[in-house]
Amino acid sequence: MSTIAENLADIRSRMEAACLRSGRDPGGVRLVGVTKTVPVDRVREGVEAGITILGENYIQEAAGKIEAFSGMQISWHFIGHLQSNKARVAADCCDWVETVDRDSLAKELNRQVLKRGRTIPVLIQVNVGDEVSKSGVSPEGLLQLFRAVAQYEGLEVRGLMTLPPYLENPEDVRPYFQMLRRLLGELRQEAPHPELLTELSMGMSHDFEVAIEEGATLIRVGTALFGSRAAFPA
């Protein structure tokens, strides 16, 4: 089995190749290491290998891991479904929330961050495949949600995030990545400060190269970096 450092080197070279293929600056794509269910020791190995952004799905697990890495220069992105009554935990410990998908959550997160005298960068999660099993605002509801979220002083909307349908062949996912990019373009037409809307969080272990070709600025990679989650069940 390869080490996390070897996995990271392999992912970085594939990221760079995808940038070159599509005429993009490799500096414009950042890797989020997804640590759900990954034990702290393994996460530490990743941090020592050079990962600087970590993504967590479960808020209690996130709070524990973030505590374990306090004092280190890591940016923590929350990437899971967030219940409104857990917004205070996110406000306490997360640097970004990528999964704002409804006004009630945005409102509570805003209240909690302002209470702590801070603001927080957020992404709006879009359900590009209109799947009932997935969180995210529908493409049709995006503009209305964006307008609501943009009013909250504690939330800095930076762009969009999606978890597209799982399809074996990454090429088949491409239209969903294209859709997210198009939706961001449409929002920029409406936004008072389009220059702040720069992020597209899309692409995971099996499809990040296609996502980069379609404009991803944040890719979220778990398995390809830390190994199969089956090895360390939740």
Ligand SMILES: *Cc1c(COP(=O)(O)O)cnc(C)c1O
């Ligand atoms: C688990 C997860 C990932 C990473 O998935 P891998 O296939 O292991 O790379 C990315 N984003 C979200 C939202 C996830 O839940």
